[in-house]
Amino acid sequence: QDLDVRYQVRDPAxxxxxxxxxxxxxxxxxxxxSGMNLKLSGQGAEGDPGAPSGDLxxxxxVEQDAYFNRDDVDVHxxxxxxxxxxxxxxxxxxxxxTGEAEMKIPKGCQPDAKLMxxxxxxxxxxxxxxxxxxxxxxxxxxxxxxxxxxxxEDLLRELDAETEKGG
Numbered sequence: 001q002d003l004d005v006r007y008q009v010r011d012p013a014x015x016x017x018x019x020x021x022x023x024x025x026x027x028x029x030x031x032x033x034s035g036m037n038l039k040l041s042g043q044g045a046e047g048d049p050g051a052p053s054g055d056l057x058x059x060x061x062v063e064q065d066a067y068f069n070r071d072d073v074d075v076h077x078x079x080x081x082x083x084x085x086x087x088x089x090x091x092x093x094x095x096x097x098t099g100e101a102e103m104k105i106p107k108g109c110q111p112d113a114k115l116m117x118x119x120x121x122x123x124x125x126x127x128x129x130x131x132x133x134x135x136x137x138x139x140x141x142x143x144x145x146x147x148x149x150x151x152x153e154d155l156l157r158e159l160d161a162e163t164e165k166g167g
Contacts, residue, residue: 001026005056007045020045026058031073031125034062067095073122073134080143081105086113094138096120103138113140 006021024043032038037057044054062070069076079094089107093100096117103117114137121134148156 001028003058005043009045012048024056028060029125030123032060032062033070033072033125034060036060036125068097070122073124074137075121075134076137076139078139078141079103080141081109082143083145085109086111086140086142094136096136097122105140109140109142111142114138115140 003024003026004021005024006019008017008019010017024040026038026040028038037059040056040058042053043056046053067077075097077094079092081092085092085105086109087107089105089109091102091104094103094117097120101117101120103115105115117136117138119133120136124132124134
């Protein structure tokens, strides 16, 4: 990641302040979160004559995402499923941080059910190279149709009658 840096340097001889700009290369480690600081040694402003340049401190701000909702190293997503999928189960494709993955939906899912995809979250910043990752929590949202056909209505009434009989 290239950062455009703008900073002030005071000329000790004249006391005048000069504004300088330059580009600095910065590697953003996986797992970094908003509010964390990255220290780039020797990438700050020039030091006094004969002294090394200072360090550059970069405060990270992670942008919000329309699909993924971050909670530390876990990510939460909402996935719509049909009423039929909630009752009978099945599979659904879920977008993850590394691509799409197929997730099994168990039979009899209730509204606002949550399913966990282990290890599909954000890498632990201090995972020590062990590949530790958070989880992805999938919030199932049952999509109830607003309009149905007469045949669908008949089938739902038949299902309701069977359910009341205990069948």
